[in-house]
Amino acid sequence: MVAHQTQKQTGAQEKDDYESIIGLEVHAQLLTRSKIFCGCSTAFGGESNTHTCPVCTGQPGSLPVLNVKAVEFTIKMALACHCTISTFSLFARKNYFYPDLPKGYQISQYEYPLAKDGYMEVPVDGGKRIGIIRIHMEEDAGKLVHEGAFESSASSLVDFNRTGVPLIEIVSGPDMRTPEEAGLYLRSLRDILRYLQICDGDMEKGSFRCDANVSLRPQGQRDFGTRTELKNMNSFRHVEKALEYEIRRQTGLLEAGEEVIQETMLWDEEQGRTFPMRGKEEAHDYRYFPDPDLVPLEVSEAWIEEIRGTLPELPTEKRERFIRQYGIPEYDAAILTASQSLAAYYEECVRLFGEAKMVSNWIMGDLLRELKKDDREIEQCPVPPKHLASMLKMVTDGVISGKIAKTVFEEMYRSGEDPEKIVHEKGLIQVTDVDKIGKVIQEVLEGNPKLVEDYRKGKEQLFGFFVGQVMKATRGKANPKLVNELLRKRLSKG
Numbered sequence: 001m002v003a004h005q006t007q008k009q010t011g012a013q014e015k016d017d018y019e020s021i022i023g024l025e026v027h028a029q030l031l032t033r034s035k036i037f038c039g040c041s042t043a044f045g046g047e048s049n050t051h052t053c054p055v056c057t058g059q060p061g062s063l064p065v066l067n068v069k070a071v072e073f074t075i076k077m078a079l080a081c082h083c084t085i086s087t088f089s090l091f092a093r094k095n096y097f098y099p100d101l102p103k104g105y106q107i108s109q110y111e112y113p114l115a116k117d118g119y120m121e122v123p124v125d126g127g128k129r130i131g132i133i134r135i136h137m138e139e140d141a142g143k144l145v146h147e148g149a150f151e152s153s154a155s156s157l158v159d160f161n162r163t164g165v166p167l168i169e170i171v172s173g174p175d176m177r178t179p180e181e182a183g184l185y186l187r188s189l190r191d192i193l194r195y196l197q198i199c200d201g202d203m204e205k206g207s208f209r210c211d212a213n214v215s216l217r218p219q220g221q222r223d224f225g226t227r228t229e230l231k232n233m234n235s236f237r238h239v240e241k242a243l244e245y246e247i248r249r250q251t252g253l254l255e256a257g258e259e260v261i262q263e264t265m266l267w268d269e270e271q272g273r274t275f276p277m278r279g280k281e282e283a284h285d286y287r288y289f290p291d292p293d294l295v296p297l298e299v300s301e302a303w304i305e306e307i308r309g310t311l312p313e314l315p316t317e318k319r320e321r322f323i324r325q326y327g328i329p330e331y332d333a334a335i336l337t338a339s340q341s342l343a344a345y346y347e348e349c350v351r352l353f354g355e356a357k358m359v360s361n362w363i364m365g366d367l368l369r370e371l372k373k374d375d376r377e378i379e380q381c382p383v384p385p386k387h388l389a390s391m392l393k394m395v396t397d398g399v400i401s402g403k404i405a406k407t408v409f410e411e412m413y414r415s416g417e418d419p420e421k422i423v424h425e426k427g428l429i430q431v432t433d434v435d436k437i438g439k440v441i442q443e444v445l446e447g448n449p450k451l452v453e454d455y456r457k458g459k460e461q462l463f464g465f466f467v468g469q470v471m472k473a474t475r476g477k478a479n480p481k482l483v484n485e486l487l488r489k490r491l492s493k494g
């Protein structure tokens with residue numbers, strides 16, 4: 001550590017002389033049926049202001065009652081992120097005025113969150129730990145709908161359906177160093193939430209939202225630089241792009257000897273840049289205090305252990321098991337465990353067919369490509385595991401060639417038919433008959449006497465041409481190994 005880093009930066013710094021420090025705050029909407037402090041439905045897309053009651057619209061005299069399911073879901077996430085769970089936590093009022101916040105405060109957790117001090121593994125350079133500072137519970141605000149912005153009749157309406165929907169806020173440590181790491185962290189976090197089935201992770205619908213804090217500091221300096229907070233990013237790609245932009249912007253300021261101002265910035269996807277929105281609030285601006293309408297939240301060790309017992313195998317564990325059990329590369333394992341359904345599909349295919357790497361190649365290649373093309377999830381895949389397995393078996397048994405298998409796969413995907421039926425009906429069975437192939441070879445060689453002569457004089461690269469012609473004449477059905485053998489024998493005969 002250099003002793004004195006206090007003198008002001010004076011331009012002339014190269015971009016690589018700065019280190020980026022990124023921390024993320026994620027809000028995840030919990031998949032409970034009812035809201036966090038009342039019995040109203042959390043269903044998405046209902047007619048405006050139909051999922052409301054005196055509690056979630058902040059009527060005087062109404063009292064909140066905590067939804068136990070929301071607590072259970074939060075504990076699940078906290079356990080999956082290796083957090084310490086507090087047996088005693090408090091709800092606090094975060095006071096601010098906004099038209100979509102009828103009470104004038106949001107119920108959140110402040111000094112005593114439900115969980116803290118955890119971490120998550122992200123697949124960067126063989127695994128990196130990103131600290132989780134805290135996970136706390138809070139309620140969502142409503143939604144403003146702006147109409148006719150530039151007309152004299154312009155108005156803003158408010159929809160309280162979302163008011164009081166349960167959220168967890170997951171605050172990471174300032175542990176990420178590049179936008180790519182931030183993207184990987186977010187994806188890993190979303191995978192876990194989905195594995196736990198406590199959040200649908202849909203960024204476009206707003207059920208998984210992310211704010212990013214970013215600052216720069218000269219390489220080797222321990223103190224953090226001034227940070228800005230980025231908001232309004234609706235996809236992982238946007239988060240990465242916004243961070244890239246903001247890092248460039250801050251680098252430019254520091255290089256010019258200017259200062260970064262602490263403020264909240266909005267990402268504008270269309271213009272591909274950030275805009276200042278407001279000065280950053282400090283916690284004391286919100287006048288947090290414990291909510292007198294809610295008793296302290298006390299959870300027993302026994303309940304925490306009971307919930308721990310319900311945790312499924314999580315993405316990192318599954319990935320490690322796949323590498324160990326199936327001997328597939330880490331890259332394959334990461335793709336195949338992206339969702340529980342895809343992992344289950346893979347395991348069923350391997351159970352039926354056996355060759356783990358061959359199954360992995362087909363799923364990662366042809367299968368995922370087709371699904372992506374149609375914007376389908378694995379759950380909607382028209383090829384069940386048993387069809388893929390029996391097609392692969394036909395390849396290893398020599399019934400069809402690897403090349404024909406591509407055609408069979410496309411047909412299976414299109415029609416949902418059994419591969420054996422497709423192969424028989426379309427006459428795709430591989431020709432392994434020595435006489436039949438020999439006859440085709442004879443025809444090919446007789447049809448190209450000049451080239452045969454050239455080959456025998458030493459132009460050996462023509463061999464591939466002959467193979468191609470034989471395959472073409474058999475419409476790809478000849479067993480390629482046999483074709484090679486027979487052709488070599490025949491050509492050497494002179």
Ligand SMILES: [Zn+2]
Pocket residue numbers: 035038039040051052053054055056057164
């Ligand atoms: Zn309500």
